[in-house]
Every structure is written in C-alpha cells, then in structure tokens.
Amino acid sequence: MKLVTGMSDRLPLAGVLRLGRPSDIWFKPALSVVAAVAPPNLALLVLGRLDLAMYTMAGSLCALYAHSRPYAARARVLAWVALGMLGGLATALVTASLTGSAVVLVTVGAVLAAAQKALCDATRVGPPGNVVLTFISSAALFAPQTPDRIPGHLALAAAAAAWAWLVGMAPGLPRPHxxxxxxxxxxxxxxxxxxxxxxxxxxxxxxxxxxxxxxxxxxxxxxxxxxxxxxxxxxxxxxxxxxxxxxxxxxxxxxxxxxxxxxxxxxxxxxNRPVPEVDDLTGLTGTGTEPASPHAPLWHRLRPLAPLAVRTALGCALAGYASLALGIGRPYWALVTAASLYQANLTLTWGRGVQRVVGNLLGVLLFAALVPLAHTGDVALVLCCLALNFGAEALIARNYWLGSVCVTPMALLITEFAGFQEPGRLITERVVDTVVGALVGLVAAVAVPDRRRQRVVRTERTGPRTLAATGRSQGPRPDRRTGETTEGVRP
Missing domain, CATH: 1.20.1270 (Substrate Binding Domain Of Dnak; Chain:A; Domain 2)
Known part of the structure; x- marks a missing residue:
C-alpha cells in the first residue's frame, strides 16, 4: 500500500491537465509562425510543388523560437537554431539517400534526437527546445531521397529559415526595446x-x-x-x-x-512611451537577483547532460524499434513522442507523457473532423495547416496537451502535401505510435535516472521557503505544467 501511495505521489494525474493562464505575448509566436509558413507554402502551391513543403516547413518553424528575448539576443538565437536545423536535416537527408534500412534510420534518428536534446538544454535555447528539431530530422529520415536532390532541398530549407529570421526580427523595427x-x-x-x-x-x-x-x-x-x-x-x-x-x-x-x-x-x-525617470539606487539591492556569472564553455555544460542524452537515445531507439516490430509505416512518430517526454525529473517526464497522449488522442479526433475539408483541394489543405499552426502556438502556453490537440492534426496533414492518404490508416498509426513512444520513453526514463538533475529539482522545490527565509533567488524553476524553464529567466 505504501508503495502504491508513493508512486501515486511521484506520478500524479491531478493537475497535469490543468490549464494555466495564457502568456501575455501568446499571439506573437502564433502570428509569427503563420507569417513564416504562409509565403513559402503558398508559393509552392502556385508552382504545383506542395510535395516540397516539408523542406520549407523545416526552415519556417525556426520562427517559433526566442520570442521573449531582446532583439540582439534573438538574432543570435534564431541564427543558431537555423544552423542546427540545417545540420540535422542535412544529416537525415544524407542518411536517407544512402540506406533504406529502417533499423539504421531509427538508430540515426535516436542519436540525432539525443544530440539535439543535449545541445538545446546546454545552450538554454528555450521553448520549444529540441522537439521541433527532432520532428524535422526524424521525418526527413523516412522521406524518399537521392543524393542529387539534397542540395536543392537544403536550399529550400535555408531560404525559409532566412525568411523566418526576418519574421522574428521584424517587430524590432517599430519597438526596438x-x-x-x-x-x-x-x-x-x-x-x-x-x-x-x-x-x-x-x-x-x-x-x-x-x-x-x-x-x-x-x-x-x-x-x-x-x-x-x-x-x-x-x-x-x-x-x-x-x-x-x-x-x-x-x-x-x-x-x-x-x-x-x-x-x-x-x-x-x-x-513606446518614454520610460519613467527614477533615482539611481544601484548597489542598494539585496534580493540576490544580481546577474549570473558568464556561461561555462559548451563542453563543460554538456558533460552533466550525458545521462539525459543516453536516456533520450535509448528511449527514442527502443520506441522506433517497437513501432517497426508492430509494422507501423512511420516509426518516427514514436521516436518523436519519446524525445518530447524527457524533462528535469521522472515526475515531470510522467506529466509530459500524460499530456502528450491526451493531446494526441484528441488531436486525431480533430484530424478526422478536418479531413473532409482538407481533402477538397490543395488550397484547403494549406489553409487548414496555417490555422492549426496558429492554434498550436496560441494554446500551448496554457498547457502542453492543449497545444498538442492542434499539433497532431497539423503533422498528419503535412504528410498529405505529397498526396492525399487514407485517413483511417493515418489515425491508427498515429495512435499506436503515440502510445508506444510514451510507454517506451517512460521505461527509458526509469532505466537511466539522472540523479544530479533530480537533486537540483528537489532543491528548487524549496525555493519559496528559502526565499521567505533569506530573500535570495534560487534561480529559474521549471514550469510544473511543461517542465520547461521560463525562457525569459535564462541568460
């Protein structure tokens, strides 16, 4: 009985699906992703080449990052995200052109997912973190590819990423601060x-x-x-x-x-009103919010993340292999599900798993409702995807599961840019891959614990009491709904 009670305390269901308050800038990432995705997709629609939309979408989704950062910092982060996206995409395309072995493709996808997770955590890139990058590279691994087409596909992704960079920086013209x-x-x-x-x-x-x-x-x-x-x-x-x-x-x-x-x-x-002028009281503070020391070199920040990288690689690989064993045609969905779970500790990872499964199951129902409209023509398909992009970014700050309700049908519709498919098979494969990815991902989280990060989280949970006693900041804490640290708190 004590064991059951302890597990229920550590892996709660209550509160995991509770909606939070929307971000005060929820509309900015929502509008930005639409502005980044729409022109490339509409251009491909006019040219009759929607089958290439996967590559432009890869670049366009860079617009999801760094919305809370000042523009000088945002320019750097968006550039690095674009380079990381292109690096993962290039690796996936080259691998796909060299082998058709699904086992090899899953293995490469798992290694890429681990590298993306470790790098995003070490550099503190902020939400949406590694998930978008892993989705892009994993999907590219299972798309038909030949070496002669790789430069053109990468050029499309790079052009869309450059446009996404401009979209992300554009608000700085009227409001530079x-x-x-x-x-x-x-x-x-x-x-x-x-x-x-x-x-x-x-x-x-x-x-x-x-x-x-x-x-x-x-x-x-x-x-x-x-x-x-x-x-x-x-x-x-x-x-x-x-x-x-x-x-x-x-x-x-x-x-x-x-x-x-x-x-x-x-x-x-x-x-843009004038900032109120007040007396300079620098030096009189005592709250412990002084600037943090400069970052350590990247290698030093990556070393403590080794258990997380191993867990991500193991979970993604096993999820992909399990999907293959079940005969699913798109094992990268299970791989991405596993990659999306891993948070600071097992409790947060469990919560993300519940959110992912609930959001995806509701999302396939929304897909089933949208399919008749999307299948009326390519214009309707593109417009549905744009609407779902907006909805995902508008809702995901309330809770991860709510955003996933829009992300899931969007991902399913993207697979139809190359041609309409049978909805029942897509829904079945997505549901199976979601459940498999979540279960196997949680098993990997238990099998490869990260005791250092668990100690950090336990310390952070005492933050409010420590603040009350000492008045000193304990640093950024992970959001209980998402497991992500608030982007603006990070240096």
Whole structure:
C-alpha cells in the first residue's frame, strides 16, 4: 500500500491537465509562425510543388523560437537554431539517400534526437527546445531521397529559415526595446503584487505571500537577464535598469514600497512611451537577483547532460524499434513522442507523457473532423495547416496537451502535401505510435535516472521557503505544467 501511495505521489494525474493562464505575448509566436509558413507554402502551391513543403516547413518553424528575448539576443538565437536545423536535416537527408534500412534510420534518428536534446538544454535555447528539431530530422529520415536532390532541398530549407529570421526580427523595427520593456513591466507588476500581499500580513509558509515573493523574484531576475542580454548600452536600457533596481528594493523592503506607484511605472514602460525617470539606487539591492556569472564553455555544460542524452537515445531507439516490430509505416512518430517526454525529473517526464497522449488522442479526433475539408483541394489543405499552426502556438502556453490537440492534426496533414492518404490508416498509426513512444520513453526514463538533475529539482522545490527565509533567488524553476524553464529567466 505504501508503495502504491508513493508512486501515486511521484506520478500524479491531478493537475497535469490543468490549464494555466495564457502568456501575455501568446499571439506573437502564433502570428509569427503563420507569417513564416504562409509565403513559402503558398508559393509552392502556385508552382504545383506542395510535395516540397516539408523542406520549407523545416526552415519556417525556426520562427517559433526566442520570442521573449531582446532583439540582439534573438538574432543570435534564431541564427543558431537555423544552423542546427540545417545540420540535422542535412544529416537525415544524407542518411536517407544512402540506406533504406529502417533499423539504421531509427538508430540515426535516436542519436540525432539525443544530440539535439543535449545541445538545446546546454545552450538554454528555450521553448520549444529540441522537439521541433527532432520532428524535422526524424521525418526527413523516412522521406524518399537521392543524393542529387539534397542540395536543392537544403536550399529550400535555408531560404525559409532566412525568411523566418526576418519574421522574428521584424517587430524590432517599430519597438526596438519591446522584450526588455515587457520584462521590466512584468517585474514591477509582480513586485507590486507581492508588496500588496505582504501589506495584508500574510506570513504563512507556502501561502500566497510566499508564492507571490517567489514569482516576483523570478520576474525581477528575468528582467535582469533580459537587460543583460542586450549588450549594447542605450538610454532606454539604463532607464529600465533603474526601474528594475526599484523593484528589487521594493522586494527587499515591501513595507516601504508603494504598489500603486510600481503598477503605474509598469503601465508606462509598455509600448513606446518614454520610460519613467527614477533615482539611481544601484548597489542598494539585496534580493540576490544580481546577474549570473558568464556561461561555462559548451563542453563543460554538456558533460552533466550525458545521462539525459543516453536516456533520450535509448528511449527514442527502443520506441522506433517497437513501432517497426508492430509494422507501423512511420516509426518516427514514436521516436518523436519519446524525445518530447524527457524533462528535469521522472515526475515531470510522467506529466509530459500524460499530456502528450491526451493531446494526441484528441488531436486525431480533430484530424478526422478536418479531413473532409482538407481533402477538397490543395488550397484547403494549406489553409487548414496555417490555422492549426496558429492554434498550436496560441494554446500551448496554457498547457502542453492543449497545444498538442492542434499539433497532431497539423503533422498528419503535412504528410498529405505529397498526396492525399487514407485517413483511417493515418489515425491508427498515429495512435499506436503515440502510445508506444510514451510507454517506451517512460521505461527509458526509469532505466537511466539522472540523479544530479533530480537533486537540483528537489532543491528548487524549496525555493519559496528559502526565499521567505533569506530573500535570495534560487534561480529559474521549471514550469510544473511543461517542465520547461521560463525562457525569459535564462541568460
């Protein structure tokens, strides 16, 4: 009985599917991916070559990344994501052109998935992390390929990635400091909420005041890192830094702070209005939100991730092999499912598995409803995919399973760009691969534990109590719904 109770505590179902609040910029990635995907796909539609859409989609999906980062940092991240995408795609295309062995293809896909997971975690690229890159490379492994067509396919992906880079950077023209302003506004609003809670006399451990302080500290740290990542000093950045210092001071001494003033500053910071001028109080902070030390070399950041890479490779390979043994024609779906599960610990990995299975099962039902419309013609097919792209990015911040409801039919419809297929077979294969990938992925997570990361997560769970006792930040914590660390908190 104790064993069952312990397992239910570690692998809960309650709360895994609970919806959170939408991101305040939920519409930005949703609109960006539509703007990145639509022109290449419509151009291929006009040319009668929708069969090439898989390669342009590979580049277009780079637009999903780095929306919370200041534009100088965003330019670098998007460029590296595009290079990583092209590297994985090139490896997959060359492999597919050299062998038709499904076992070899699954093995290469598993190794690529492990490398992508480790690199994305080590570089802290942020959501959607390795999943999109693994989806691209795994699908390319099982597409018919010949060596003479590889340069053209890579050129299409590179052109679409360049367009996605421009789409991601375009909002910087009218609002060059938009991300930093949002981060500073979030820090001021979160600090005001904590000041109001502290003023109400909430001293209970783990209560609303404890939680509000943890949220405020994380928001202030996110603003600090956002301002640091701009690198180029400007008057606007200096003014925003002074406001963030004010938030730090209020966090350290809530009794002396005015929440109404903090909220007024937060409103003024948004948009392109002049940033409020306040006194420079640098040096008077005590909240522990000082900038983190520079990153260690990439090799040093990769070494602790070795167990995660092994687990990802093992889980993806076994999931793909199991799918092959069951006679499924697209084992990369099982491989991608396994790759999407791995989070900071077993509890979060279990939660992601539940979210993935629920979202995919609901997603195939949505696909079944959309198929009659999508099969009316290529124009309807492209428009359905664009709508699902928007829906996926608009909803996934609420909970991973909700976004997966749109991602699943989108992935199924993409397979039909080369020609309409029998819906029943697609649905059956997707359901089987989802269940197989989730089960085998969880087995691999249990078989190859990452004790170092588990210790880190256990420490992070005490963050609110530590904050209440010491006033010092414990750094970014993983989101309980997704297992991802908030992108803006990362340097």
């Amino acid at each position: 938009g991300p930093e302003r949002r981060a500073a506004s979030g820090a001021l609003n979160a600090t005001a909420a904590y000041v109001e809670t502290a003023g109400a006399g909430d001293k209970a451990e783990g209560g609303p005041g404890d939680t509000a302080r943890a949220h405020a500290t994380a928001a202030v740290q996110a603003a600090r890192h956002a301002l640091l990542s701009t690198r180029r000093p400007t008057e606007t950045r200096a003014a925003l830094e002074r406001l963030v210092v004010r938030a730090e001071v209020a966090l350290a001494s809530p009794a002396d702070a005015d929440p109404a003033l903090l909220r007024a500053w937060a409103r003024q910071v948004r948009g």
